[in-house]
Amino acid sequence: MTSRYDHAAIETKWQARWEKERLYETSVSPKKKCYILDMFPYPSGSGLHVGHVEGYTATDIYSRFQRMQGYDVLHPMGWDAFGLPAENFAIKSGIHPRKSTDKAIATFIHQIKAMGLSYDWSREIGTHGPEYYTWTQWLFRFLYKKDLIYRAHAPVNWCSSCKTVLANEQVVGGACERCETDVIQKEMEQWFVRITKYADRLLADLHKIDWPESTKMGQRNWIGKKEGIIINYKVQSSKFKIDCWTSRPDTNFGATFIVLAPEHPLALKLATDQYRSDVEIYIEQTAKKTQRERISEGRKKTGVFTGRSAINELTNEEMPIWVSDFVLMEFGTGAVVGVPGHDKRDFEFAVTFGLPVKRVVVGSDGDNLPITRIEQVQEESGTMVNSGLLNGMDIHAAKAKIMDHIVEKGWGKRTTTYHLRDWLISRQRYWGAPIPIVYDPDGKPHPVNDVDLPVLLPDNVEFVPTGQSPLTTSKEFQGDVETIYGKGWRREVDTMDTFMDSNWYFFRFCDPKNNKEFASKESLRAWLPVDLYVGGAEHTVLHLLYARFLTKVLHDEGFIDVDEPFMKLRHQGTILGEDGRKMSKRFGNVVDPMDAVDKYGADTLRLYEMFMGPLDIMKPWNARNMNGPNRFLHRVWAMQGRITDKTMVDARTKHLVVEVTDDILNLRFNVAIAKMMTILNAYEVTPPSKASWKVFLKVLSPFAPHITEELWSQLEHMTSIHKEKWPKGEKMVEEIINVIIQVNGKFRGTVELSKEKASDQSAVESASNSMVEKYLDGKAAKTIFIPGKLINFVS
């Protein structure tokens, strides 16, 4: 045996051998399946970062463990290769996105292999390849035929820097999630996916899946289902009516005005001659503002009067109708009843424009004085006053009662609203899958023919953004369309949002080479659902919501049995820089995992990242701490020279198996590693038998696959340790027990007793007598006795 642990030699040797022997390729028809998936990466030019390694190591340990447990494990890797960064890089550098992307993929593959990750490379996919995106386009066409994709003229989010529209989910705080440019609203004709049709099921089925609570909450909030009522108000001396949606009709005895969003179709129509120009100017000014400008400006309320009023049927009082930009056209009906006494925004608006404020709720503070300060505005709880039939009721009971009342009188009807909008998937960019639509000479859209799939993305395109889709100017792209469809026909020139590529890739892994279907029904039935999915927490509402949506659609259409894609989801926590800040080029604190591989080896890096702490928490990098796992591996290496010839597996090692098994199943890798370190400390005092040592190596092998494989082969095994069965464990039964002695609940020591005596109260009492005497001072004491564990003397 070599005397020193040489990580570089061992790791390259075994990586080459595993690849040659195709050790990790998955059977086509599994008997006992387990699908373990990482969120496939965007192949960025800067290569693998430590966060990738964290998530990938976790699923790798889990995959290796499940293989040893006898499962057929599907553990694939691929590339989310379309998208803006490659295109933006191309615009700056002139290097074609296909070229830079393929180069980045080569780097990723090289680096991932250097980590000893056990992917089945025969199933590798990339979303930018025609053999992949032909099925992305097929799905688009399928959704179109099912009326789940439609084209509509609507106000959309426009990023003037990326020169493309964005989905609602890609707008963060009023700005583009990529470049942080303020987003503006623009009227455009675009393609939408009718995800709202599935809102209720996306909400209800969250209970079926084992996901982090915070992620489920994120989806619940994003879907934003709210029960309420639309009340229909007649506008005085006109033919107009205004629908106002509210979730709080209980306070409507206090309603004193109505506000319309500037985009509301009635805003201008309603205005009397006297006020029309004011309203017109206000609407124009609002249109010029970015979303962020509308939100910021200190939330100062602005607005104009329309000159008209509506009647509050509950009080028979007039409510002047105003227009203000604090009301959003996208939410509810774009019109709001103002209840300034019990809504802070309405209060601010009323104060700004001198509108009356009425109190209709008394809160727990008992304040029943007129409301003149914002602190007096009760929103959440209280008792109704000045509210006719509701007086004296709790607001929640009042809400139910008044809804019934309004419906009965025919003034309105119960309606549920959602925060979720239909998903806008058109992008005016080059590096994406072309939308498979052709327009006839009248401009009417048609899905492309079967034979026209895939609609190829040409390489030779001027992709500098102009606001017009780059494909517009491509002769090659439009070249054959008239031959196929007829004179005057032309192709859709927008491409699809990359989330269209990534919302179905986990289906493709089941059957990645299929050129007849996106995946065969048998393969989908065999592998779905994904049993464990690991990835970053930033995808709460984007990828994870879209993927759930598409799964439900395909389920409803009979393609797949399951209606949820990811049964168990976990996030890896962000790894911060050594300075405690987010890793960023700007701070110069980015850690390259390959540096650690060079210095300590992949096994050390894997152990280090898993030992940092719980998988899902945010934790800072600390290069010094890598010494711990590295020393551990050196000591493991040395230990093999000291093992004895005995053939029995000792109790401590069997116990380790039980504990590590449990820890892996719960993804508690940091604790599992700590326990292996503990037992190695014990081995160094009393060396293990050869049989025990083999068990230890097997338990360590998912975590540190290279060193364990090398040591295994040095024990004269001809086959890989990664083909071994996971060893059987057994809980250790302690023969001698340290019984805890407490006096008045305070720990005062332990007493060593045999298993039998420790369960016998009188034996424990007599054994502990001398010890507790001085604390009890001769006083009588009653005892609390937990057999085999603890005795507590209480005086």
Add this chain to the structure above:
RNA sequence: GCCGAGGUGGCGGAAUGGUAGACGCGUAGGUCUCAAAAACCUAUGAGGUCACACUCGUGAGGGUUCGAAUCCCUCCCUCGGCACCA
């Protein structure tokens, strides 16, 4: 503002009603060495003591319990998501 997750030594973190600080890093002292590094051994929450004893200690305060880091209530702070959502 609303929702969610958290707060434990010098540091990363263990412990989910029963010996708080496992395991690791770091630090100090020692062994080896001409020396250093590496490796190994010992110690390492605070106070206290020659050493024991003992006291205090899991963000703050209160409660439940024989016994609380763990369960309940009030508050403070940190992180994440959503947000002029009616």
